[in-house]
Amino acid sequence: GVDAQRSLYRMQPLLRTYLRADLERVAPARASGLHARAAAWWGARDDPVQALAHVTAAGDQPLIVTLLDRFALRFVVAGAHQLVRRALDQVASAEQSRDPWLELCSTLCHLEAGELPEAEAALDRAERHRPAKPTPDLDVLYAAARSFHSWQCGRPRVGGAAGSERSLLTGEPAAVALAGVVAALDQLTNPQERAAGRQGIADTLRLAEAQGFHYVSVQCRTLEAVYAALDGDYRSMRRASNAALASAAANGWLGSVWVCAAHAMLANAALQRAEPAEAGKHAAQGLRIAGDG
Numbered sequence: 001g002v003d004a005q006r007s008l009y010r011m012q013p014l015l016r017t018y019l020r021a022d023l024e025r026v027a028p029a030r031a032s033g034l035h036a037r038a039a040a041w042w043g044a045r046d047d048p049v050q051a052l053a054h055v056t057a058a059g060d061q062p063l064i065v066t067l068l069d070r071f072a073l074r075f076v077v078a079g080a081h082q083l084v085r086r087a088l089d090q091v092a093s094a095e096q097s098r099d100p101w102l103e104l105c106s107t108l109c110h111l112e113a114g115e116l117p118e119a120e121a122a123l124d125r126a127e128r129h130r131p132a133k134p135t136p137d138l139d140v141l142y143a144a145a146r147s148f149h150s151w152q153c154g155r156p157r158v159g160g161a162a163g164s165e166r167s168l169l170t171g172e173p174a175a176v177a178l179a180g181v182v183a184a185l186d187q188l189t190n191p192q193e194r195a196a197g198r199q200g201i202a203d204t205l206r207l208a209e210a211q212g213f214h215y216v217s218v219q220c221r222t223l224e225a226v227y228a229a230l231d232g233d234y235r236s237m238r239r240a241s242n243a244a245l246a247s248a249a250a251n252g253w254l255g256s257v258w259v260c261a262a263h264a265m266l267a268n269a270a271l272q273r274a275e276p277a278e279a280g281k282h283a284a285q286g287l288r289i290a291g292d293g
Contacts, residue, residue, distance in 0.1 A: 032057075032058045032059060032060075033058075035054040035055070035057045035058035036054070036055070036058045036060060036063075038050075038054040039051045039052075039054035039055045039058065039060075039063070042054065043067075048067055048070070048071035048074050048075065049074070049075065049078050049080050049083065051067060052064070052067050052068070052071070052075070052080070052083060052084070052087055053083055055067060055087070056083070056086050056087045056090060059090060061090055061091055061092070061095075064087045064090055064091060065091060065095065065099065065102065067087075068084065068087060068088075068091075068101060068102055068105055069099065069101045069102070072101050072104065072105050072137075072141055073137055073140065073141060073172065073174040073175050073178060074174050075105065076105075076108055076141070076144070076174070076178060076215075077174045077177050077178055077208070077211075077213040077215055077216050078213065078214075078215060079214065079215025079218075079251060079253055079256075081108065081109045081112040081113070084105050084109055085109045088102065088105065088106055088109070097125050097129075098129055099129070100126045100129045100130055100131070100134075100138065100142075101138065101141070103122045103123070103125045103126035103129070104122075104123075104126045104138075104141045104142065104144075104145050106118075106122040107119050107122040107123045107126060107145040107149065108141075108144065108145055108148065110122060111145075111148050111149060111152055111257065112256060112257060113255075113257075114152070114257055114260075114289070114290060116149075116152060116153060119145075119149055119152075120149065120153075123145050123146070123149055126142070126145065130142065136175065137172060137175050140175045140178050140179045140182070141178075143179065143182045144178050144179075144181070144182050147182045147185050147186055148185075151185060152257065156185075156186075156188070156189050157186050157189070173207060173211045173213075174211075174213065176204075176207060177204055177207050177208050177211065177213050177216045178216070180200050180201075180203060180204030180207070180216075180220075181204060181216060181219045181220065181223070183197070183200050184197045184198075184200045184201045184204065184220075184223050184227075185223060187200070188223075188226065188227070188230070194227060194230065194231075197223075197227060198224075198227050201220050201223050201224050201227065204216065204220050205217060205220040205221070205224070208220060214247055214250075214251050215251070215253065217247050218244050218247045218248050218251075218253060218256065218258050218259070218262075219258050221240045221241070221243045221244035221247065221262070222240070222241070222244045222258045222259075222261050222262045222265070224236070224240035225237045225238075225240035225241040225244065225261075225262060225265040226261070226265065228240060229265060229268060234268075234269050234272045234273075237265050237268070237269050238265075238266060238269040240265075241262040241263075241265040241266045241269070242266070244258065244259065244262040245259060245262050245263075245266075248262075254289075255289055256289075257289070257290075259289060260286045260289040260290055261286075263282040263283070263285045263286035263289070264282070264283070264286050266278075266282040267279045267280075267282035267283040267286065270282060
């Protein structure tokens, strides 16, 4: 056991991979059943990311839909885009197109990969099936998809659109964190709201670090760098960008669009220090990420 209660166990990765592959070869039905049991175990321990991984491995489409509908915000703030994409691949396209939760998850996954046409198509489908009275959590997911899409397409929204949404959310930390990112992003476009935006980033970053929302931490650090650039504070811009890259590297998100933006900030900072080689390195890394999308 690797925890105090001896309820978690760790196996050498190569051996685990071999045993899983052998089980799935000789007894696929049993393997699927064990994945379902593991998903229930993780779900009971409030870990929807691990639960979704096992449900996806089991190929249980109804439960995949249930988990994505129920925990979409948790998956977003956890940076579990690749896992969500694998899960969505197992959902029938007809069912996905009718479910705004699934289409918004698809939108954010495509945006994370820099796939703008696919993101726009998914967002359009989500808009067509928007309920008359969406829940506050669904409202935040819509706001995030719209805001991230508009920025990546070069059409930022007019500032402050998400500020009121954030102030109304006092329950689910994932919703508050994501709404905080949206508010800070939208407030960039209005110089009169930038002070509020900087404070919002600081508040959201504290929440993200307290809750373990490391992906939101990357977003906040990148936004912190952009705000610093607008203020001409290149030292803070460099510090925040490096912090974003360090967190992304630790969690396997070096291909994220947010990392691309952090590299752009570091290239700018290098130019301000008259270091063209360093600027070129970061520009090349950012362009490589954008090209992969």
